[in-house]
Amino acid sequence: MVTKRDYRDMTAGALLLLLGLAAAWYASENYRIGTITRMGAGLVPLSLGVMLAGLGLMLMIGGWFRKGILPEVRVLTPICVFGSIAVFGLMIQPFGLLPAVMASTTVASLAEKEFRPLRILVSGLLLSAAAWGIFVFGIGLSIPLITWKL
């Protein structure tokens, strides 16, 4: 969809502006700025924050004078992909490699918009075997296959 102004760039610019200002403010509040010859820890983050805010502002202004296209935002796919990583991170220490890989594969597969339990089970088992072969057997990491630490 074509819009009169480039709302995508304006939003991106606004976010960068806010991020830059926040970083600059946080650095100046919490770290020593020092002088130009004896710089404190805060000077470089402060100046980078200001630069980021400035570039964000330029992007916003540029977007105001440009036509734009609204980008397509996917909803289901990111939820499944991000969810699969989160599930892995939550399960790897308490439950071990096999449950974590099975669970994250299942969540990731849902992004296909179809649920095929057998296919997911088989691919989860194959991936767990491959993971164990490469990481535990191959390069000798000590990750337990199954454990129960709650």
Next chain:
Amino acid sequence: MDIFANLALGLGTALSPYNLLYCFLGVFLGTIIGVIPGIGVLAAISMLFPITFHLEPTAALIMLAGIWYGTTYGGSTASILLNIPGSPSSAVTCLDGYPMARQGRGGVALLMTTLASFGGASIGIVVLTSFSPMIAKYAIYISSAEYFALMLLGLVAAATITNGSAVKGLAMVVLGLLLATVGMDSQSGAQRFTFGNIELMDGLSIVALAMGLFGVAEIVTSVRRIHPGDVDPKSATWAAMKPTRDDIRRSWVPLFRGAGIGSFFGAMPGTGPSLSAFMAYAVEHRVSRTPERFGKGAIEGVVGPESANNAADQTAFIPTLSLGIPGSPTMALMLGALMIHGINPGPNLISEQPGLFWGLVMSFWIGNLLLLILNIPLIGLWVRLLMVPYRMMYPAILMFICIGAYSVRYSPFDVFTVLGFGMLGYAMRVFSLPPAPLLLGFVLGPLVETHFRRAMIMARGDAMYFLERPFTATVLALTVAVVVWSVWAGLRRRARDKSGLLDQ
């Protein structure tokens, strides 16, 4: 030292069974990744990055480098047979490679790209071997002010030259530099942006950043979009690969021209294999006596770019290894791998680690030979790989990313860092902000800050110090020129484009 003694040392290192194995593994994985659309070279290298922690530094670098130039070989396969670039640097190969495949000459195109790749890479290696030690010899004398200026030029060039919008590129470099300040400040020991979190004291992990920005974000945009192609396996048989005498006559000059273009742009900051391939195509089109054949299956349009992008792959190592300044995000990851093994990149690298440098250079020859063997007789295998559906691949990639991130220090925190950068990476894709400058800023961040602060101490706070040094002043002037040029080019493009919808 004698060049032949160095080459012999390198050959000895590269031919040791341990290094040879990882060289093979690198180019093999690189080819697979290059063939498959939907995983880029950066995602691949960051995925395999954790594995290299457990290797010797030389083997680690040999393997990562193998993946890098291996993808360029593999990338042309999908371009020619499916009209989808397997890697960005092979995008131009689609223009004439795909028409050749439709005319039933796909086999010839595949053979000629492999030969062109080998030729281009060989010339690139010769350039790399001759220039790196020379540059390093002079670079020993340069101080913090010069380093700061060179890195600034590298960052600005990377942010502005190859991206659509200079403002977006620069904003991402600054964001990368800002992310690099997270953790302990190397000069004062103060903790910055850690918010009391112990796991952030060492800074954000480069592995997690690269995996999230390139691996995870790429998967989110590729799921349900990439479909296995209708490929005719017959296009990749021995008989279909035999080039005509006319093909060979037309190919050898573009091969050398492409290699020259690639060698030059590969070594420059901000330009890389993709731009080299585009330039080579443009040049072939311009000098051809029959430009109307281009886009309809002209062999020159395949050979030139493929020779150029492979030459650029090799010469990209010149600034990386002789100065310690990476010109592209991939090279930044190579430096990251070195630093993790406690090796300081810089002009002293070649003299202090001759085994590593010459071993790596000689491994390029071996790797390219292996690729020639892998690509010509085994092409049928790679073509079949194009038929594996993406839905079977992405859960495996995700799993690899998760375990890789976790394995670095057995910390679920690192997995969640990957998740955070994955979200950032997807948001950046939605807003069309380029991730490559961010990675480059992140890797160079600590070095830029250290050299800047050191230079300012030496200058006693006087900014004129930078302009009084001829070398520094020249580099800074070049940096300004790059910015001015890219702003001007952007304005001119917009003026030409009446709809105002460029950069989309």
